[in-house]
Amino acid sequence: MLTALLQAAKQQKATDAVDFPDLPTDRGGLPKLTREPCLGSPCRACEAACPTGAITISGEGDQSRISLDRGLCITCGACMAVCPTSSIVPDPSTRTAVRRREDLVLQNISGDDSDSVPVLGEPCGGILNRSVDVRVVSTGCNATDQEVAATANPIFDCSRFGVQFVASPRFADVLLVTGPGGMAMHLPLLRCFEAMAEPRLVIAVGTCAISGGVHRGGYAGANGVAPHLEVSAFVPGCPPHPWSIIHGLMIATRGETDTRS
Amino acid sequence: MIPIKTLRIDIADWTSTVVPLARRHGWRYGHLTVRRDADQYRLLELLLLHPPTGAAEIVTAQIARADREFPSVTAGLPAAHWAERAIGDYWGLTAAGHPRWKSLAIHQELEALAPPFANSEEGRADPGESAFMTVAGEGVHVIPVGPIHAGIIEPGHFRFSCLGEVIANLEIRLGYQHRGIEASLAATPFRHARHVVESSSSDSTVASAIAHATAVENLLEVAPPARAGAIRTLALEIERVANHLGDLGALASDVGFSIGAALFGRHRGAALGLGQTLAGTRFQKGFVSPGGLAWAPQESSITDLTNQLPELEVRVEEACNLLFGNPGFEERLEGVGVLSPSLASEFGLIGPAARASGSSYDARRHYPHALYPGLDVDISGQAEGDALARATVRRQELCASWAVIHAVLASLPDGGVSVGIPDTLPGKRVAIGVVEAWRGELIHWITTDERGNIARYSIRDPSFQNWTGVSIAVRNNLVADFPVINKSFNLSYSGNDL
Numbered sequence: 068m069l070t071a072l073l074q075a076a077k078q079q080k081a082t083d084a085v086d087f088p089d090l091p092t093d094r095g096g097l098p099k100l101t102r103e104p105c106l107g108s109p110c111r112a113c114e115a116a117c118p119t120g121a122i123t124i125s126g127e128g129d130q131s132r133i134s135l136d137r138g139l140c141i142t143c144g145a146c147m148a149v150c151p152t153s154s155i156v157p158d159p160s161t162r163t164a165v166r167r168r169e170d171l172v173l174q175n176i177s178g179d180d181s182d183s184v185p186v187l188g189e190p191c192g193g194i195l196n197r198s199v200d201v202r203v204v205s206t207g208c209n210a211t212d213q214e215v216a217a218t219a220n221p222i223f224d225c226s227r228f229g230v231q232f233v234a235s236p237r238f239a240d241v242l243l244v245t246g247p248g249g250m251a252m253h254l255p256l257l258r259c260f261e262a263m264a265e266p267r268l269v270i271a272v273g274t275c276a277i278s279g280g281v282h283r284g285g286y287a288g289a290n291g292v293a294p295h296l297e298v299s300a301f302v303p304g305c306p307p308h309p310w311s312i313i314h315g316l317m318i319a320t321r322g323e324t325d326t327r328s
Numbered sequence: 329m330i331p332i333k334t335l336r337i338d339i340a341d342w343t344s345t346v347v348p349l350a351r352r353h354g355w356r357y358g359h360l361t362v363r364r365d366a367d368q369y370r371l372l373e374l375l376l377l378h379p380p381t382g383a384a385e386i387v388t389a390q391i392a393r394a395d396r397e398f399p400s401v402t403a404g405l406p407a408a409h410w411a412e413r414a415i416g417d418y419w420g421l422t423a424a425g426h427p428r429w430k431s432l433a434i435h436q437e438l439e440a441l442a443p444p445f446a447n448s449e450e451g452r453a454d455p456g457e458s459a460f461m462t463v464a465g466e467g468v469h470v471i472p473v474g475p476i477h478a479g480i481i482e483p484g485h486f487r488f489s490c491l492g493e494v495i496a497n498l499e500i501r502l503g504y505q506h507r508g509i510e511a512s513l514a515a516t517p518f519r520h521a522r523h524v525v526e527s528s529s530s531d532s533t534v535a536s537a538i539a540h541a542t543a544v545e546n547l548l549e550v551a552p553p554a555r556a557g558a559i560r561t562l563a564l565e566i567e568r569v570a571n572h573l574g575d576l577g578a579l580a581s582d583v584g585f586s587i588g589a590a591l592f593g594r595h596r597g598a599a600l601g602l603g604q605t606l607a608g609t610r611f612q613k614g615f616v617s618p619g620g621l622a623w624a625p626q627e628s629s630i631t632d633l634t635n636q637l638p639e640l641e642v643r644v645e646e647a648c649n650l651l652f653g654n655p656g657f658e659e660r661l662e663g664v665g666v667l668s669p670s671l672a673s674e675f676g677l678i679g680p681a682a683r684a685s686g687s688s689y690d691a692r693r694h695y696p697h698a699l700y701p702g703l704d705v706d707i708s709g710q711a712e713g714d715a716l717a718r719a720t721v722r723r724q725e726l727c728a729s730w731a732v733i734h735a736v737l738a739s740l741p742d743g744g745v746s747v748g749i750p751d752t753l754p755g756k757r758v759a760i761g762v763v764e765a766w767r768g769e770l771i772h773w774i775t776t777d778e779r780g781n782i783a784r785y786s787i788r789d790p791s792f793q794n795w796t797g798v799s800i801a802v803r804n805n806l807v808a809d810f811p812v813i814n815k816s817f818n819l820s821y822s823g824n825d826l
Contacts, residue, residue, distance in 0.1 A: 074650050075587045081594045096609055118520035143523050143614030148623050157608070203480045207505035207822050210530035210611050213574065216480045220593035234478035246822075251438050251504040252483060255475050281524045286444055287508040305613060306530065 081221035087310050089159035097140060097304055098147055099158035100133055100175035106152060107131025113146035113155055119274075119281060122146055122155075137163070138171035138277040141305040164302040164315035168293065171277070171303055198229045199320050202239035204259050207246030207282075207289065211273035211306035215245060218309045225313050236262040241316065242296070245306075247275035247282040247289035260296055268299040268319050272312055277301050329546055330695060330760055332384045339372065339389040339399065343425075346374050346387050347404035354380045356689065357676045358760075360401075360411040362391070362419045362445070363775055363784035370419065370450075372398050374408075375760065375773060375788075379694035382701070384760060391421070396451065400426040407676025410792060416453035417503075418510075420446035431455065433503030433825055444511050460499045463489035468496065471807065475504045482821035490807055498802050498810075500795055505825040513785035518544070518753055521782070522617055525772065528787055529823030530611065534560075534567040534603075535765030536787075537616035539772040542697045542761030544618040547753055547774060554741040556620030561698040561736050562633070563603070563612050565729040568766040570599035572680075572722040572729075573644065575818050579719055580651055582812045583660040591647040598640050605632045620746030634737050641730050648723050661716035665801040665813030668713055675796045679768015680721045681817050682794075685713035691769045695762035703732055713801075715816035752780040765790055767820060789823030 090096055107127030114122045121139035125132045133154060135146075146155045154175070165171055205212045218225040219232060233239050236259045248256060260269065271292045274280040282289035292298060300319035302311050337345050350357050358375035365371055370391040377384050391398055400423035402409040412423035413432035420443035423429060431453075434441055443452055462470075469490055475483035485501040509528050513521050525540040526533045538560055545552060552560075577592025600610035606625055607615035614622055651657055667677070669686030682689065690707045692700040706728040710717035753776050761772040768790035777783040798817050802810055 071585075071587045071650055071654065074646060075590075078591070078594075081590075091604070118516075118523040141523055141527070141613070142609060143526075144608060144622065145523075145614060204476055205480070205482045205505075207482070207507055207825075208527070208530050209482055209820060209822055210533065212480050212482065213531055214610075217593070217597060220597060221590050222594060222597045232480060246482075246505065247507060249505060249507050250441060251435075251506060252475070255483065255504070259476055275527070281527050282507040282509075282512065285508040285512050286441070287506050289507045305527075306611060308610070 082224050083222060087161045087314060090161060090308065091159070096144075097137055097142055097158045097163055098135060098144075098155045100135055100173050101154055101156055102175070103153045105131045105133055105154040105175070110151065112149040112151065116145040116149045118143065118145065119283070133175050135173045136171060137173065137303040138168060138274065138301060139280070139283075140303060141274050141280050143305075161308050161310035162314050163304065163307070163311045164300050164318050166300055166318055168277070168298070168301055171301055198231075199241055199316060200231050200233045200239050201241045201243050201316065202233055202236045202259065202263070203243045203245065204252075204256055205245050206248040206252040206256065206276070206292075208273055208275050208306065211245040211275070214306045214309050215243065215272060215312055218312050223309045223313060225316070228313060228317065230313070230316055236260070237264070239263050240267060241319065242267065242269045243272055243316075244269065244276045244292040245272050247279040248292050248295065249282070249287040249289040253288070253295060256292070256295060269296045270300045270302065270315050270319050271298045272302045272315060273307055274303055274305045277303060280305060329549070330382060330384055330762065332386055332758060332760065334758070335385060335387045337387060337389050339391060342372065342389050342399045343401050343404065347401055349385070349387060350374070350376055350405050354378055357405060357407040358384065359771055359773060359786065359788035360408045360415070361773070361784075361786045362415050362421065363786075364445070366778060368447075369393065370421070375771070377762070379689060382694050382696065386758065396420070396453075397422040397424040399424055402426050406674045407793070409675075410796060414792075417443060418445050419443055420450050420452045422454040428461075429454065431503075433506050435501060435503060438503065438506065444508060460487045460501070461497060463496045465491075467491055484821045488807060488810070493806050493808065495802050495805055495807055495810065498799050500799055502795070502821055502824050505822045507822075507826065509826040510785055510787060514782050518782055519751070521785070523614065525787070526613060528826060529789055529791070529820040531571060531820065532567065532765045532767065532770070532823065533611045533613055534563045534616060535763050535770050536772075538564060538697050539761040539763040539765075539770050541616055541618045542763065543759050543772040543774045544749070544753070546759035546761065547757050547776065548749065550619065550747055550749070552620040552747060553744050555743050556745040557699045558736050558740050559606070559621060559625065559745065560616055561700070561703070562606060562733055563615060564698055564763070565733050566599060566602045566606065567612065569726060569729050570596050570603065571766045572726050573599055575722055575815070576648070576651060576719060578815050578818065579661070579715075579812060580657065582815050583657055585651070585654060585657055588647065588651045588654070588657070591650070595640060595644050595647060598636075598643075602633055602636060602640070605629055605636060617746065619749040620744070624745045630737070630740065637730075637733065644726060648726070652720070652723065658716060661719060661812060661816070662714060664715045664809050665805055665816060666712070666714045667797050667801040669711065671800055672713065672797060675800070676793050677797045678793055679765070679790050680725060681718060681797055682768065683707070683709040684717035684721045686711045689769070691762050691764035697761065697763045699736065700764070703735060705732060715812050718816040753782070755780040767791055767818075768794065787823075787826060789820060789826070791819035791821070791823045794819050795824060
């Protein structure tokens with residue numbers, strides 16, 4: 068035991084020094100749109116490369132328009148790998164969760180100065196400001212499960228933000244859903260929600276939980292949690308980064324994204 | 329390339345032919361499934377592997393149109409029992425003579441779902457023993473658990489029949505995450521299929537992507553450039569390291585050794601960081617692609633990776649010494665959840681779970697994927713078959729993975745990272761990809777139709793083969809030991825459910 072304590076004491080601080088740090092990525096991760104002029108309809112390389120139909124291109128020249136739905140994006144990086152104009156680039160931000168589904172859709176008109184980063188919706192939390200008990204229900208993505216579990220490890224240490232994972236829905240304030248939710252999980256998911264006391268919120272974590280991702284439209288009805296429950300925060304990514312998951316919990320339960328307020 | 333010999337037999341001779349074929353010396357059971365030919369006949373197909381030569385054999389028999397059943401081989405080849413039940417669910421066919429016939433993935437929660445690969449005339453399989461097997465006798469009580477579990481893990485239903493605190497029988501019902509992946513792979517344009525396979529069991533993204541890429545490359549008879557093979561090897565071993573660290577941390581957590589859990593949780597995070605350095609994201613999504621890699625990592629990424637390794641290696645070694653040197657950890661796992669070598673072999677277990685029960689099979693030694701089998705991997709096993717042996721195998725595999733990563737980085741080939749892949753696949757071909765994923769041998773099996781479309785895409789996840797091992801290992805153990813036994817296997821539910 069003494070050896071264990073000595074070794075524990077020897078460890079330097081594991082926790083990230085900064086909350087919601089930018090990711091050191093030049094590839095992969097969630098894409099974002101830039102103001103670099105896109106070639107528009109004559110190109111459409113990203114649209115063809117996207118396996119989930121998250122991107123639509125219209126117009127050309129000054130009028131070319133990109134629409135990117137991060138709720139469908141499985142972060143495969145295929146669009147960024149083929150874009151000739153750097154109009155779609157990796158987004159290093161970990162503050163990627165939104166409250167409204169439509170805010171996951173980024174739009175950009177070439178040359179337009181309007182910002183492509185979505186605007187946050189109205190606050191919806193309040194009572195869950197300081198202490199949030201979370202019941203996780205996995206419905207088909209073990210990578211996202213791993214990233215949710217990682218939020219509790221010493222690197223991210225979500226208990227600093229008042230977040231605890233609980234075993235019973237009876238104790239839970241938040242139902243955190245991962246995976247696309249195929250038919251066999253529809254009933255267990257609803258039963259879990261019904262077992263929770265109010266106030267209660269649902270958070271969809273990962274692109275599959277938001278829309279079904281690559282599974283969308285198949286015979287197994289794996290189209291995400293939104294058809295079954297009202298969702299208070301959407302965390303895109305495949306899987307989302309642990310910081311983004313904490314961001315989702317924060318924006319759903321607090322009024323703002325400043326975690327230390 | 330994996331040479332595949334095909335053998336066509338009459339369905340009447342199925343059991344008498346395939347059982348002796350599978351039991352030949354040196355041969356292993358691979359997978360059993362059904363596909364449809366151009367005339368819409370259902371073909372029963374058995375894949376056998378011959379690791380000593382790196383070859384494979386497919387035995388095929390046509391099922392008559394009116395038939396609702398096929399002959400079961402489970403009595404002579406227990407490794408096939410899970411696959412026969414899957415055929416029942418997905419094709420509506422009953423395995424005649426199966427000793428424990430019941431559904432595998434599509435059960436009463438999914439009553440609305442017709443067998444996805446059956447046409448309307450073919451109907452459903454005999455539901456068989458659809459209820460859970462009950463253990464009779466005085467004092468027997470039943471503990472139902474799931475599908476939603478207490479922790480942050482995937483859904484599945486476990487039903488324990490217990491005598492006091494001792495488990496007499498465990499029935500495992502999976503399928504809660506059935507997403508229709510195999511059907512989707514036959515419908516998706518093959519250029520996008522790589523993204524679907526990565527989600528089959530997303531904690532094994534790299535292994536799935538390599539299995540898919542290898543199968544497609546075998547179909548097309550192309551080979552990825554040497555540099556791509558080397559970087560695929562790095563990606564696969566990083567995935568193995570990260571997950572083995574996660575498993576050891578979870579075991580530490582389950583025995584209440586929180587310092588160990590915290591240390592391994594941290595190191596697992598650092599190992600995922602290696603993946604991010606190499607491939608841009610922690611799970612290396614979209615990185616491996618048929619023909620090589622989807623993009624070339626920058627030189628600086630390789631340098632950063634090389635620089636990050638030594639510190640993590642030292643820290644992992646320290647954490648392992650602490651965990652395995654802790655008498656509490658050792659005592660808690662020793663003799664718990666024993667899976668005997670003979671049962672592990674009969675039920676065709678693979679991966680670390682099998683290597684903890686005396687097996688020496690590792691696909692990295694035998695089947696071409698990434699730079700394997702050209703690299704010398706240190707395969708060290710255990711014979712005890714208990715939870716401690718399964719933990720120890722993971723520790724040994726961490727060391728072997730570091731050695732592989734260093735060897736690859738020391739002689740990383742130059743050049744490009746991808747070769748062009750045509751837009752269509754060749755028609756009427758079959759190919760497999762066999763990869764040693766961190767949970768064990770993963771098989772992707774692709775058959776194309778005459779126009780070059782994917783007619784059947786079959787995935788044999790390692791967990792599909794290993795779930796039986798959990799059922800066997802928990803027998804006569806305490807209910808309170810189930811979490812560590814389950815964690816010592818740490819199988820994928822989604823890889824099984826597809």
